[in-house]
Amino acid sequence: MELTGSILVLTGAFFLFSAGLGLLRMPDTFTRIQAGTKASTLGNILVLAGLGFYHPDWALKLLVVAYFVLMTNPLSSHALSRAAHAIRTPMAPSTMVDALREEGDRQGNGDVS
Template sequence: MTALGLAILTLGAVFLALGGLGLWRMPDTYTRIQAGTKATTLGTLLSMAGAGVLEPGWALKLALIVLFLMFTNPLSSQVLARAAHRARVPQAPQTVADALAEAEGEGAQ
């Protein structure tokens, strides 16, 4: 049981590290938000699950932290992405389309 818990916990920590790597490597703010949110949400989910296996008495409280994060993490990324777009933070040169900027352009005319 301890080995299982530790394995899940370690896997979660690896995903959190990948989230950090994504934050560092991605070319623009939007892609960084993407890499940051996804990896850290699953990473947290897994590491809390691992901790729950190691200490079953904490399971409910850990579940509460996970539930809270599952709601707030995507919300804050959405707010940040919207803020970035409204503040005209530049997008990476690889970007192929921006339907939101087009829609705003139509609205202004």
């Protein structure tokens, strides 16, 4: 049990480290938000699962925390991305498609809110 918990915590720490590295290495705001959110969500869940193996009596509390992580991380990154797009934060030159701008153009107003 202790070995499994240690492996899960170590794997979660790796994903959390990669989230931080992604924040430093990605070219624009939108890719930084994605890298930080996806890797940190998985990293947090793995660390919580590892803690569950270390302390089985904390399982319900850890499950509640994992639920909140799974609900709030994607929602907050979505809100941040929409807000960044609304204030016209520049995208990386390698970005090929801007689906929100195309959606606004189809609606005829060109403004995404």
